[in-house]
Amino acid sequence: MDLKYLNTFKTIVEEGGFAKAADKLNYTQSTITFQIGQLEQELCAQLFEKIGRRMVLTKAGEQLVPYVDDVLASVNKMRCFENDLTECRGDLQIGIAESQLCYQMPSILRQFHQQAPKARLFLRSMNCYDIRDELINGTLDLGVFYQNVGGFGSNLTTYSLGDYPVLLVASPQIKERYPDFITADQQLSVSFIINEQNCIFRQIFEQYLREKSIRLDHTIELWSIPTIKNLVKSNVGISFLPKFTVQEELDRGELVEIPTDLKNPQISAVCGHHKNKWISPLMQAFIDLCVKTK
Template identity: 65%
Template sequence: MELKYLQTFKTIIEEGSFSRAAEKLSYTQSTITFQVQQLEQELSAPLFEKIGRRMVLTKAGEKLIPYVDEVLSSVDKMKNFTEDLSQLQGDLHVAAAETMMCYKIPAVLKKFHEQAPQARLFLRSMNCYDIRDALLKGSIDLGVFYQDIGGLGSSLTTYPIGQYPLALVASPKIRKQFPDFITPGQQLPLPFIINEPACVFRQIFEAYLKEKDITLDHTIELWSIPTIKNLVKNDMGVSYLPSFSVKKELEDGELCTIDSELDGKIITAVCGRHKNKWISPLMQLFIDLVCQYGSV
């Protein structure tokens, strides 16, 4: 059924005659008549009847009016929906790994807000495994995480953001006391300060300690990267973090690196989505921005 037939039907009702409807729609009267006949044929019911010189609605035509109004109203809503998308409006749900959220995403958010001020961005800090699972379930639109966790399968599409080196860091005092993280079989009386067990760089470092048979006194587990750094700066232990997250502290001399056989180890950050997820203009904007500014 042609939408234009429904629009013609509604215009006839509004204007009161076939001729005035033809004038308003810039059709010939024969075109109006043809469209009404086509609509009557599709509905298998007469919609107008001639009373004297006037064409008036039949009972079927009267009953059709609310249905036509509903259809045309829905079409208008769809047009507005498309316009909203093109104007970068709507909601976007994004989850990001803690270190990316703290040190890479803020610059992205600033640009995103400048270009899409009417959008609503819902952000969550999650570990990389949970981000992967949320993308697979479709509970978030986009995820910013480290692909080193593996298990992405063929259901996710990822966009590379950047590759980042990792660093074993401590305060100058702790490094002077414990400079050797290479000799196997050591028992070092200091804690490892890091976030939750599913943290990808925690897993890398703990696997290294196991391989080298190096034992640390205990683990202090925190969820805040700034808090972890503050404890390490205050001689509480060592941590293993992406270099970008400790760049300022290394430059200021508050932290320093300790040599290990993990020197040169990198992790790769990506922006991911479910492969079947429709890429809205908002999603595309965020993907473009995080790939541009997240690597800086």
Template identity: 70%
Template sequence: MDLKYLNTFRTIVAEGGFSRAAEKLNYTQSTITFQIGQLERELSVTLFEKIGRKMVLTKAGEQLLPYVDEVLSSVEKLRCFEQELVQCQGDLRVGVAETQLCYRMPPVLKEFHAQAPRAHLFLRSMNCYDIRDELMSGTLDLGIFYEDVGGFGSNLVTDPLSSDPLALVASPRVKARHPDYITPDQRIPVPLIINEPRCIFRQIFEQYLRDKAIRLDHTIELWSIPTIKNLVENDVGISFLPRFAVEEELEAGSLAEIPTSLSGRTITAVCAYHKNKWVSPLMRLFLNLCAGG
């Protein structure tokens, strides 16, 4: 049995279809179809069936999946065996939430490169939901994100890193003009400067505003936390961020925290990987560094 047929089968399942698997593996769709046909002939079963416009797993395909995961995991262990005997090297794909990447990860990354200079670290700043999804599909080895995204059940192994409070912040001048974000049913003529719509702390604050029937002027949507802070410091609007991301500015007085009914609300950062993923020496090093070990 050709291992690449098993890898193709697993990729179809992970990507949700033949055409996406072909794109992911850089194959033609006819190659994908041929490989699955060969695998079905070897096993004497039908693995996929067409329902409507989609190809879905048959019962036999569902039963095969855990065996394929086990085989591919064992192959990965064999490929890493020599590395384990010598030193940490190879590739590691890590997705990190932007606030964690900016303010918490630099010491970890510095020490990782010092201890594993021959490793190839593929690091991406990503939305937490995308990190969760790519961990589930196997595209990422590790993810640093906020567990508040949920939706992964027991499929991911998560190691808690920290639980951090959130803060509504403005410049001292904007806070002096608009200090009340607790009284319900009001309109406050300032914009919210925040990350993209699937940002965890944006979702928390927007739900708070809906619950309080508080309407802001408009939303300025940016991808850069440092840029968001810069605009807030310059009286453009307010923002709702993890407190550790604005700690220096609060201490310096260039930003001021505004009281809300969300006082005490925290978000929990975790380092996670898929439960079926073999924890290679390189992964173990990164996990230990994140945990402060």
């Protein structure tokens, strides 16, 4: 039985369809269909059936999932059997919060590739809630996220990467026009520029605004912190960001902090994995680098 077929089967299940699996594996859809057909012939069982416009697992397909997971996990362990990390082969699926990926991870990723040049990292910039959920359901090997999301109880093993202050920032010109974010019951004609709704630091500041009954003009929602910073520097609005993401701009005077009544606002970064996950040498190396450089 060709391991490629098992990997294709697993990817279809994880991605939710043939087309998405083809995109992830860089195959044509006809290749995906052929491989599943070959696997079904070898197993003498239909694994997927078409319901409406979707391909879904049959009962046999559902029963096959844990066996495929076990086989591919065992293969991954064998690839990491080599004691020399430079010879260790294998893949790691890692979800990383965008702020961490942009500003904290580059040196760690560089060191990891130096230590394990034959390993492959599949990195995804993700919302912290999605990282938590995918770690719990096993579709990610590791996650670097903010534990403020909560909701994982004893399902995950996490390693502290540090606590980071979060600041309300603006250009000097905007601060001069809107210096007061402490007085309650205000309507301020300034835009709030921030990540999507499930962003942890956005949630902290919006809760503060609600408690203070401070109303802003409107919210500009973006996924890119560098873009957010550029708009804030250009006097388009204010933002509430981890200090490490704006330290250079603060040092140069391009951005300034606006005081608030928030008591020591901070977020706590962690590296985590499912508590039952086998810790391969590659995973351990990545965890060690994250903890070492916190």
